[in-house]
Amino acid sequence: MSLWEYANPRKFMETSARVLPWLWGMTVSCLLVGLVWGFFFTPDDYKQGSTVKIIYIHVPAAMMAINAWVMMLVASLIWIVRRHHVSALAAKAAAPVGMTFTLIALATGALWGQPMWGTWWEWDPRLTSFLILFLFYLGYIAFWEALDNPDTAADLTGVLCLVGSVFALLSRYAVNFWNQGLHQGASLSLDKQENVSDVYWFPLLVCIAGFVLLFVALVLARTRTEIRLRRIKALESRERLAE
Numbered sequence: 001m002s003l004w005e006y007a008n009p010r011k012f013m014e015t016s017a018r019v020l021p022w023l024w025g026m027t028v029s030c031l032l033v034g035l036v037w038g039f040f041f042t043p044d045d046y047k048q049g050s051t052v053k054i055i056y057i058h059v060p061a062a063m064m065a066i067n068a069w070v071m072m073l074v075a076s077l078i079w080i081v082r083r084h085h086v087s088a089l090a091a092k093a094a095a096p097v098g099m100t101f102t103l104i105a106l107a108t109g110a111l112w113g114q115p116m117w118g119t120w121w122e123w124d125p126r127l128t129s130f131l132i133l134f135l136f137y138l139g140y141i142a143f144w145e146a147l148d149n150p151d152t153a154a155d156l157t158g159v160l161c162l163v164g165s166v167f168a169l170l171s172r173y174a175v176n177f178w179n180q181g182l183h184q185g186a187s188l189s190l191d192k193q194e195n196v197s198d199v200y201w202f203p204l205l206v207c208i209a210g211f212v213l214l215f216v217a218l219v220l221a222r223t224r225t226e227i228r229l230r231r232i233k234a235l236e237s238r239e240r241l242a243e
Helices: 003-007 009-040 050-082 085-117 125-146 150-177 198-242
Strands: none
Touching: 003 009, 003 050, 003 085, 009 050, 009 085, 009 198, 050 085, 050 125, 050 150, 050 198, 085 125, 085 150, 085 198, 125 150
């Protein structure tokens, strides 16, 4: 079976309809277990107190904000190279989800930073690149809304995705590129010494799994909606031509 079979809208709709109920079930289970475990069954940090528990929302949201843009970039490149409409619609569907994750990351970062840094906002390299990434999300969505021709919109937003991925990369690695800045390094790393304590690490992994599943479920559901809307517009165009 070829992966490109799922570029067929009918095949995608059939498969996603079967997968979505299971995805929603796993999403709710992971989020419920991870957040309850993290917020109610982990101790306060000896330095940060209960504020550290923002990690269970902030870190997964920040990770998905960046990875959502990467997914949009891959889907847009598939559209540009292969001209598969499902990939373009998937990228369009992912944008509001990624933008919401970015907004959550910015808001929770401010809530976390205020007691730790003494300020709600700092023009730190990572924070600034995250803010710019949020603006790219807004621009991407605005392009889709402003252009009537969906193929032209997919082409232009694909180029925008390519440019915006620079800031997605900076959002992830800004701490490594610049030594200055208030933001700490990665909470999760292949280097065991850089990870948070195990008491926070395990529930955090469950929360991250929940956010990943939530992103996939939302994108599949929104892509299904975009396909239906495209079909409705095609039918309306045929009716106008028939008249």
